Amino acid sequence: APPRRRALRGPAVTFRADPFLDDPSRALVHEPDALILVEDGHITRFGAFDALRDAIPEGTPVTSYPDCLLSAGFVDTHVHYPQLPMIAAYGEQLLEWLERYTFPTEARFADPVHAGQVARRFLRELLRAGTTSAAVYCTVHPQSVEAFFAESARLNTRMVAGKVLMDRNAPDGLRDTPQGGYDESLALIDRWHGRGRQLYAVTPRFAATSTEEQLDLAGSLLRQRDGLFMQTHLSENQAEVDWIRQLFPRRRSYLDVYAHAGLVGPRSVLGHGIHVDEENFCTCHAAGCALAHCPTSNLFLGSGAFRLFDAVDPRRPVRVGLGTDIGAGTSLSQLQTLNEAYKVAQSTGRRLHPAQAFWLATAGGARSLYLDDRIGTIAPGMEADLCVLDPRATPLMAQRAERCETIEDLLFVLMMLGDDRSVRATYVAGELLHDRDAAPQAA
Ligand code: GUN
Numbered sequence: 001a002p003p004r005r006r007a008l009r010g011p012a013v014t015f016r017a018d019p020f021l022d023d024p025s026r027a028l029v030h031e032p033d034a035l036i037l038v039e040d041g042h043i044t045r046f047g048a049f050d051a052l053r054d055a056i057p058e059g060t061p062v063t064s065y066p067d068c069l070l071s072a073g074f075v076d077t078h079v080h081y082p083q084l085p086m087i088a089a090y091g092e093q094l095l096e097w098l099e100r101y102t103f104p105t106e107a108r109f110a111d112p113v114h115a116g117q118v119a120r121r122f123l124r125e126l127l128r129a130g131t132t133s134a135a136v137y138c139t140v141h142p143q144s145v146e147a148f149f150a151e152s153a154r155l156n157t158r159m160v161a162g163k164v165l166m167d168r169n170a171p172d173g174l175r176d177t178p179q180g181g182y183d184e185s186l187a188l189i190d191r192w193h194g195r196g197r198q199l200y201a202v203t204p205r206f207a208a209t210s211t212e213e214q215l216d217l218a219g220s221l222l223r224q225r226d227g228l229f230m231q232t233h234l235s236e237n238q239a240e241v242d243w244i245r246q247l248f249p250r251r252r253s254y255l256d257v258y259a260h261a262g263l264v265g266p267r268s269v270l271g272h273g274i275h276v277d278e279e280n281f282c283t284c285h286a287a288g289c290a291l292a293h294c295p296t297s298n299l300f301l302g303s304g305a306f307r308l309f310d311a312v313d314p315r316r317p318v319r320v321g322l323g324t325d326i327g328a329g330t331s332l333s334q335l336q337t338l339n340e341a342y343k344v345a346q347s348t349g350r351r352l353h354p355a356q357a358f359w360l361a362t363a364g365g366a367r368s369l370y371l372d373d374r375i376g377t378i379a380p381g382m383e384a385d386l387c388v389l390d391p392r393a394t395p396l397m398a399q400r401a402e403r404c405e406t407i408e409d410l411l412f413v414l415m416m417l418g419d420d421r422s423v424r425a426t427y428v429a430g431e432l433l434h435d436r437d438a439a440p441q442a443a
């Protein structure tokens with residue numbers, strides 16, 4: 001069959017370097033009139049339209065977005081799809097919030113029909129927000145994972161997800177056992193890991209809800225197949241940190257609980273990492289694991305302020321991605337998440353440059369997942385996951401955009417004022433899966 005081709009034209013932004021290590025404005029690539037050529041789900045050409053117009057194969061449809069910004073699709077490195085129904089739950093901090101809202105909500109995912117409905121709604125919302133890849137927690141129920149991957153496979157989105165492992169300190173119906181959790185995980189791995197664009201993450205919820213035996217078995221699971229991910233929570237809340245110290249008195253630190261079980265290495269993604277010290281950052285750097293910065297969640301639960309610029313210190317940079325952490329987070333939009341990331345940085349006396357911000361939401365997220373050779377930038381050979389951002393999506397944004405003189409200015413307006421309304425379109429492996437201005441579809 002002939003290759004399936006399409007081309008997108010419009011202003012584009014992507015990255016040639018890490019803006020936390022290099023000058024942010026030089027790390028940012030801005031092409032005011034770009035062409036992106038896509039063949040069979042991959043980008044084959046990217047550059048100035050004028051330079052590439054003769055390279056467009058005869059008959060290739062070209063879609064133009066002259067007033068938008070083409071970007072790599074956003075990467076959400078920490079999110080719980082089953083918590084979508086309980087977003088914006090009032091009045092608690094982490095441990096009480098888990099008991100009162102989270103566990104009852106997750107209990108419903110024993111029902112595969114419910115799981116399928118929420119997975120569908122969640123993935124549709126992600127695409128509306130311009131997010132094309134995510135590291136996703138399911139629940140303790142294998143059917144919640146099956147439902148998620150089935151829907152992601154149908155959309156052909158590149159997703160990392162896994163079954164929550166949780167064998168203590170959780171209500172009846174939400175606990176597994178060390179061996180049961182291991183066996184169920186391995187069966188899901190063999191069914192989904194590397195099938196199409198789906199990837200599996202071994203997912204112990206956090207050290208408080210797994211026995212040491214379960215954490216050790218999670219470490220053993222990771223060694224059973226190549227390329228597996230690991231995701232969990234680390235040092236989010238002070239009461240949680242105190243509890244972990246009681247539960248694991250022999251470990252030097254919260255991070256060491258995971259390291260001791262063989263859970264800290266490349267493709268490990270640790271959510272939050274707020275209450276950590278310099279030694280922990282050094283360990284993360286040396287191990288190659290990533291921290292997921294979830295500012296809307298940290299502000300919502302009153303957990304604390306992530307020290308982003310300490311984490312990415314060029315002397316021993318730790319990989320950092322951006323997470324929405326729904327349902328503790330308050331938006332699925334990476335733009336809204338960047339808005340809060342900027343304010344959290346301000347509260348620590350630091351300035352998040354717009355190029356650094358958009359890098360976190362795209363290339364940095366991809367790098368923290370070790371997927372930067374496939375997603376997160378616009379370049380030949382990359383998978384064609386793209387979002388089309390509209391910096392003039394509302395009257396307020398339009399009048400503000402008028403005053404922007406540089407691309408950095410415009411990106412800053414997008415991240416401070418933008419949300420799903422600013423996502424004009426989302427492409428997954430070259431296919432248009434979200435079109436903001438299309439007539440509404442029947443569900
Ligand atoms: N720590 C353990 N479980 C969770 C969760 O579901 N959300 C958040 N934000 N923190 C957690």
Ligand code: ZN
Binds near residue numbers: 080233
């Ligand atoms: Zn979380």
